Amino acid sequence: MGELRLMKGNEAVAEAAIRAGCDGYFGYPITPQSEVMEYLMAEKPYDRTGMVVLQAESEVASINMIYGAAGTGKKVITSSSSPGISLMQEGISYMAGAELPAVIVNVVRGGPGLGTIQPSQADYFQAVKGGGHGDYKLIVLAPASVQEMCDHVKLGFDLAFKYRTPVMLLSDGAVGQMMEKVVLFDQIPRRTDEEVIAQCPWAATGKLKNRDHIIITSLDLDPAGQERVNLKLQAKYKKIEENEIMYEEIHCEDAEYLFVAFGLSARICQKATDLARAKGIKVGLFRPITLFPFPVQQIASTIKRVKGVLVVEMNAGQMIEDVKLSVGLNVKIEHFGRFGGIIPSPDEVVRALEQKIIGG
Amino acid sequence: MEELFAKPEIRKPENIVYKKTDLMVDRPLSYCPGCGHGTVHRILMEVIEEMDIQGDTIGVSPVGCSVLAYDFLDIDMLGAAHGRAPALATAIKRLWPHRFVFTYQGDGDLAAIGTAETIHACNRGENITIIFINNGIYGMTGGQMAPTTLPGMRSSTSPYGRDVLTMGYPLKMTELVAQLPGTHYVTRQSVHTPGNARKTKKAIRKAFDIQKEKKGVGWIEVVSNCNSGWKMTPVQANKWMEDNMFPFYPLGDIKVDGKLIEVAK
Missing domain, CATH: 3.40.50.970 (Thiamin diphosphate (ThDP)-binding fold, Pyr/PP domains)
Structure with a gap:
């Protein structure tokens, strides 16, 4: 420890x-x-x-x-x-x-x-x-x-x-x-x-006798070369999507409703989950820890089991686009946000769940 | 092809008085015939070869005509974003204090978009060498007005000549950075004659040597031509440079051993 x-x-x-x-x-x-x-x-x-x-x-x-x-x-x-x-x-x-x-x-x-x-x-x-x-x-x-x-x-x-x-x-x-x-x-x-020299053979550390000089650049004026650069990057991002997704689920096993939130909003939703459950509303929290790669399949399989989803963010609705892209159109997904520096209270979040999802 | 330039029978090792440094990569330069970049590249690599520091040098190239400098110089290099070379060089030197670190920048890169990075690297007294090629024009993008374009000088964005009242005055970065306590050696040279090229080589060597002493920035401005941007032949461009650029950007040392050189009035 x-x-x-x-x-x-x-x-x-x-x-x-x-x-x-x-x-x-x-x-x-x-x-x-x-x-x-x-x-x-x-x-x-x-x-x-x-x-x-x-x-x-x-x-x-x-x-x-x-x-x-x-x-x-x-x-x-x-x-x-x-x-x-x-x-x-x-x-x-x-x-x-x-x-x-x-x-x-x-x-x-x-x-x-x-x-x-x-x-x-x-x-x-x-x-x-x-x-x-x-x-x-x-x-x-x-x-x-x-x-x-x-x-x-x-x-x-x-x-x-x-x-x-x-x-x-x-x-x-x-x-x-x-x-x-x-x-x-x-x-x-x-x-x-x-x-560093041994572990980063790609790095410009000073030319070694046994290798060509290293050039660090993002420039490739040849379109075919630049397309290869792009394809290489896309292949890397795909590998990251396959291997590095991280997320947390809280009270999702029996949940009828779901909060999706990241960072500070997830902390607020955690409290809101407790408040809602005290009122008898079975709500869970799905928290993406990696925003890219986004936990597309994980979020989809959890959302499949619930009646409605409230995406809570301290913005006007940004991550909600990725949540919607992860699931079909027939799922009820709404957004609740405060912005400009306002931090929503857990009570506000529960009210939003009741109004936008349960009652809506 | 080689036979055009020399009789094979005299090409013997004992007859060689001068040869291209091995540190120039064997490929055609991307510069226009008559341009000063190639000469500066060569003498820079000669200095590195003579100091035997090929493996101990990390260079930073700019955005501009010399964006591909890393293709020609057989040392490890990084290509910076436009104007940011001194920021890259700062961090590299701080983290690799025993490496020789230099930037190679044009006037648009160093004196316009990168003014802040340039002045602050100088003001912090980074132990780096800055090589500044000033041809008074944006060469690569097609001859637009640069921060160093002379008053009245025509360019594609000052087609009737630079009007200082609306377009501002040419910026003398070299005089400016010489005022800062962080610069140790500041000089302005040219490479348009063999004699001038030799002086520039000495200046580059001096700037690399002071990196060992950790006394601050070594700065070499090279006033150069841009015959294609100026719409002249190389010979005309060199003459025009002598007649017009040198009076405004006089050659010679401006600061040596941390002290400003007194100029006779």
Whole structure:
């Protein structure tokens, strides 16, 4: 059993990065995630593990620092919040195209535009459907607790290197700011330069005598070549869909109705499930943990057994599209959302279930 | 083909006075005949060969005419997004402090879209080499106005000449970054004559050497021609460059050993 601590979600991300043997953090301050870099700067990870922490001049610069470092096989992470993540889309698209591993944490706040600094889930489309230009996907993890903020950093690095792809943690201002107890995993040693060179033969680490020079790029001007790049990416995403789906089901065995929710909304729905069951309404909760790959078949087989589904999100209805695509048209699926930084209460959610699904 | 250029009977090892560096990949360059890029590529690779650091060098290429530089330089390289090369180089050098790291950028890349990344990498005093090719125009996209286009100079987006009142003034990035404490060596050179190419090679060598001393950015601007973008022959373009570019972008060292060079008034 690892070390038990009381931490903010943002701090858990930072501590997990150090413990995961991360080589570098590059970021730019933005509310509500600035504690990530603040914690790292105070913690002096360079003294602990040799990890580099650098405050960049913008999110554009920080994601391109991540691109550069990842292209040399190093294990790197950045974090930001919605407007900053929008600025990063160029770099994220280049990283997807060049097949580079990294962890990108989005502590989502309400939008559009400068929006608000309060929590939101309105960046689902951006995270799950691509975000930047071109046909690409990120692996998207949706932590719902401080514990998962910690664990998903480690998992994110594992998946990023396994598939050579950027991984996004789609959390929100509440999960980032709230304090909970967290069990920290033990320190994983940082890889030496020799280990990086041996483990990442694809990386630009300095030309070795026994191989050609390495070129990290997303450019292929020949249409046939660029189509091959795209087909390779699509094959990779298919493999991810086959192997990496994660989800959680709560009280689904006897459920007549179902909440589908991710991240903070799932925490609220968990309470709403208890409140509804106290009133005699048999409702369960299906929580996708990976938003890409989306648990299409799993969600379909659970939905088959219920009378109606309420998708609860802190947005105007985004994940509901993927839920609907997972099942047939004859299923009653409605959306309940609050947005702009409003967090719905469990009572509100139960009322929405009664009005939109049971009574509707 | 080779017979056209030299009599086979004199092609003996003892007669060779100069040969192409092995660090240039043996393939045709994508640059226009007469362009300075090829010369800069060659002398850069000569420096790396002479320092014997092929395996210890990581380069970052830009978006622009030299977007494919990585195809010609036989070292590990990364292709950056437009303007972002100094950000990539920053992280690479921080995580591989014993590697020699350089960026190779054009004027649109470095002085327009990448101004922030360039200035902040210089201001942090990153221990990298920045090679900046300034030909006063966007070459690859077809000759549009660049941040370095001279006043009155015609381009496809300033067809009646650059009007500084509506299009702004040319940006002297090299003078600008020389003011920052993070730059250690700042120079402006050219490669249009053998003598100038030799000076540029010395400057590149110096900038690579100071990476070992960890004293900050080594910066080499190379004022170059773009005969196709300028709509001139290579010879005309070099003459035009001497007559028009050099008075505005004077050649020579601007900062050496961290100290600004006093210019006689």
